[in-house]
């Protein structure tokens with residue numbers, strides 16, 4: 001494929017249209033990156049690009065289901081063709097379908113494993129050959145504090161635990177190519193993913209967070225920018241909690 005000259009560092013953010021992903025997209029844009037959002041919501045991505053004004057030239061919104069290998073292949077090829085091989089991949093897309101195990105269908109299990117875990121494998125597998133060729137890369141995978149275990153979340157918790165193991169293994173395999181792989185385990189962050197929770201449930205969660213508030217997408221963006229930076233070449237295979245201290249003591253019950 002023809003490689004064009006493009007002088008910006010390039011990042012992909014999956015699920016980049018809203019919530020934490022939008023915070024990550026904006027943070028990377030603010031740090032000077034060109035950012036491709038991979039998301040199901042084309043209208044929302046178009047609005048994000050419009051709102052960015054002149055900076056919108058450094059944004060791309062590609063409609064892609066990140067659980068579909070063909071769509072992921074085409075989307076990564078588009079980014080590489082229009083800009084260049086990505087420097088940063090942030091695997092952020094995720095979803096929940098909470099039910100206790102006796103009520104959980106096979107479809108609930110497969111859906112949550114696919115969106116949260118398989119998608120990270122598909123996207124990483126697609127960008128890594130280019131990163132190896134260019135001799136550097138940063139992969140940042142979004143896990144969750146819920147990987148420690150969470151009532152009604154055997155599918156989500158298993159997927160997010162898988163993300164931690166996946167991240168560690170990529171770090172081992174890719175270190176010699178100048179590619180790092182790290183994970184972030186957010187606590188409760190105020191985004192649409194919390195919409196199914198009642199005010200009472202949210203209050204109960206707030207009461208278990210030592211810093212006394214829900215997190216914000218920006219809180220996750222700070223950790224992501226640290227892992228993504230060229231200076232972070234000696235940090236790999238790590239999972240950092242960004243959860244207001246909630247991982248220190250409280251179980252997810």
Ligand SMILES: NC(=O)c1ccc[n+]([C@@H]2O[C@H](COP(=O)([O-])OP(=O)(O)OC[C@H]3O[C@@H](n4cnc5c(N)ncnc54)[C@H](O)[C@@H]3O)[C@@H](O)[C@H]2O)c1
Pocket residue numbers: 014015016017018019020021038039040041064065066067092093094095115116142143144145146185186187188189190191192193194
């Ligand atoms: N918000 C929290 O409290 C919290 C806590 C821990 C971890 N996380 C994780 O952070 C990440 C972002 O969560 P959020 O709260 O911003 O969620 P969100 O629901 O607000 O946003 C998720 C985004 O992913 C996109 N998406 C979902 N499935 C997709 C698919 N198959 N292909 C492409 N895009 C897809 C959605 O369209 C949406 O834009 C997820 O991995 C989530 O598990 C969130």
